[in-house]
Amino acid sequence: MEKINARRIALDVLVDIEKNNAFSNIALQRALKNKEIEDRDRRFVTELVYGVIENKIYLDYIINILSKIKMNKIKLEVLNILRIALYQIIFLDRIPSAAAVNESVKLVKKIEFGATGYVNGLLRSYLRRMDELTLDKEHMDIAEYLSIRYSHPKWLVDKWLQDFGEVFTEGLLKENNETPPLTVRTNTLKTSKSALMKELIAEGLEVEAGKYTQEALHIGNAASIEKLKSFQQGLFQIQDESSMLVSHVVNPRPGDFVADLCAAPGGKTTHMAQLMENKGKISAWDIHAHKVKLINEAARRLGITIVDARCFDAKELDETFLEKADKVLVDAPCSGLGIIRKKPEIKYNKSLEEIEGIAELQLDILKNGAKYVKKGGYLVYSTCTIEKQENVGVMKRFLEGNQDFELADINETLPENLRTEQKYLQLYPHIHGIDGFFICKFRRVR
Ligand SMILES: C[S@@+](CC[C@H](N)C(=O)[O-])C[C@H]1O[C@@H](n2cnc3c(N)ncnc32)[C@H](O)[C@@H]1O
Numbered sequence: 115m116e117k118i119n120a121r122r123i124a125l126d127v128l129v130d131i132e133k134n135n136a137f138s139n140i141a142l143q144r145a146l147k148n149k150e151i152e153d154r155d156r157r158f159v160t161e162l163v164y165g166v167i168e169n170k171i172y173l174d175y176i177i178n179i180l181s182k183i184k185m186n187k188i189k190l191e192v193l194n195i196l197r198i199a200l201y202q203i204i205f206l207d208r209i210p211s212a213a214a215v216n217e218s219v220k221l222v223k224k225i226e227f228g229a230t231g232y233v234n235g236l237l238r239s240y241l242r243r244m245d246e247l248t249l250d251k252e253h254m255d256i257a258e259y260l261s262i263r264y265s266h267p268k269w270l271v272d273k274w275l276q277d278f279g280e281v282f283t284e285g286l287l288k289e290n291n292e293t294p295p296l297t298v299r300t301n302t303l304k305t306s307k308s309a310l311m312k313e314l315i316a317e318g319l320e321v322e323a324g325k326y327t328q329e330a331l332h333i334g335n336a337a338s339i340e341k342l343k344s345f346q347q348g349l350f351q352i353q354d355e356s357s358m359l360v361s362h363v364v365n366p367r368p369g370d371f372v373a374d375l376c377a378a379p380g381g382k383t384t385h386m387a388q389l390m391e392n393k394g395k396i397s398a399w400d401i402h403a404h405k406v407k408l409i410n411e412a413a414r415r416l417g418i419t420i421v422d423a424r425c426f427d428a429k430e431l432d433e434t435f436l437e438k439a440d441k442v443l444v445d446a447p448c449s450g451l452g453i454i455r456k457k458p459e460i461k462y463n464k465s466l467e468e469i470e471g472i473a474e475l476q477l478d479i480l481k482n483g484a485k486y487v488k489k490g491g492y493l494v495y496s497t498c499t500i501e502k503q504e505n506v507g508v509m510k511r512f513l514e515g516n517q518d519f520e521l522a523d524i525n526e527t528l529p530e531n532l533r534t535e536q537k538y539l540q541l542y543p544h545i546h547g548i549d550g551f552f553i554c555k556f557r558r559v560r
Pocket residue numbers: 357375376377378379380381382383399400401402405426427428429445446447448
């Protein structure tokens with residue numbers, strides 16, 4: 115069998131992401147699936163792929179200075195070989211620079227023999243000149259400096275500087291390039307947190323309790339978690355703590371009827387089913403049929419029977435649900451700028467226009483969601499973004515147009531370390547250490 119070359123796999127994944135606009139997690143999964151690859155190599159491939167995407171603007175800034183060929187004329191494969199090499203030299207202390215250069219030269223020889231001299235020359239030139247290539251914050255425009263240093267598009271840095279100020283923005287940008295721990299939610303329908311902890315430790319994982327929710331566990335050294343027996347037995351679900359907080363704010367009770375309008379892949383649906391002790395009903399909708407399947411798969415694995423998943427566009431009104439629900443959740447499609455740590459390509463794919471469009475979509479879905487709520491019932495709005503035009507902006511616009519609703523107090527459903535004066539919760543990765551999320555809750559009073 116051919117020896118697995120981690121750098122080669124990382125290269126293929128990076129080219130796939132750029133050429134086909136693939137999502138990093140899906141491209142990685144596809145490339146690693148069915149490969150006999152040790153956990154250590156699997157982690158190295160993942161580290162290279164995420165590291166390069168996270169730092170792409172910075173790596174390209176250096177390549178642009180050193181290259182004799184214009185950036186847009188460099189073949190994608192060669193460009194990514196350079197990025198992988200520079201990423202290792204600059205960011206991975208444990209890899210000697212000479213090894214990073216030699217391995218990249220070997221790789222380019224196999225893939226684009228004619229570019230061998232170019233790659234070798236550029237990398238050696240970096241090693242000679244690296245001191246003079248460091249960014250000089252004092253003499254640069256602050257937005258330009260932050261944009262290159264932390265590889266976020268300039269328009270986004272400008273926006274965040276305006277919204278949050280320099281210190282906050284730099285903290286956020288820095289954290290966005292960190293790797294978050296993998297977090298899982300105990301399936302309390304099948305086990306307890308302490309029993310699951312023991313099980314995972316016995317399976318060779320490093321496990322720690324979460325910071326905010328009683329079901330959460332952080333996993334230190336997971337490589338292929340879905341292969342674990344405990345996963346296949348449905349003892350847990352992979353889910354960030356921010357996302358778990360949403361279901362706690364919804365606070366569904368056993369016997370409730372809950373409508374979850376944007377539900378796939380079912381993280382919050384299945385969590386709410388747990389909180390309902392698998393009693394009552396959850397109608398879980400998603401616009402994409404292939405994603406509806408994921409809700410059903412998750413429910414089956416976790417032993418949940420109260421979920422009725424369907425393919426439906428929540429912008430449409432389903433009159434059969436009018437005033438039927440005790441609780442409605444709109445976990446809305448959003449710009450996703452709170453989860454850049456997990457999906458770093460998000461920062462390159464967004465635009466101001468898209469943020470505006472998505473805020474309108476959220477408002478449309480919320481307006482319909484409101485119509486399904488019983489008198490005295492609740493509507494919860496959540497996103498995985500930190501953008502004010504969505505979040506607080508949409509929350510205010512919803513309240514202006516829906517006089518039957520008022521903001522409900524969410525504090526009693528939050529852990530003490532997250533209680534807030536405001537009647538909504540905005541989480542930031544660099545402040546709370548979990549995904550950037552927004553959560554608020556409306557009560558139908560009339
Ligand atoms: C943030 S994700 C939901 C995550 C899910 N609640 C969970 O916890 O696993 C938003 C979902 O909304 C779906 N979506 C987008 N537009 C929609 C629409 N018009 N109607 C229903 N679902 C929609 C997307 O397919 C996506 O799965």
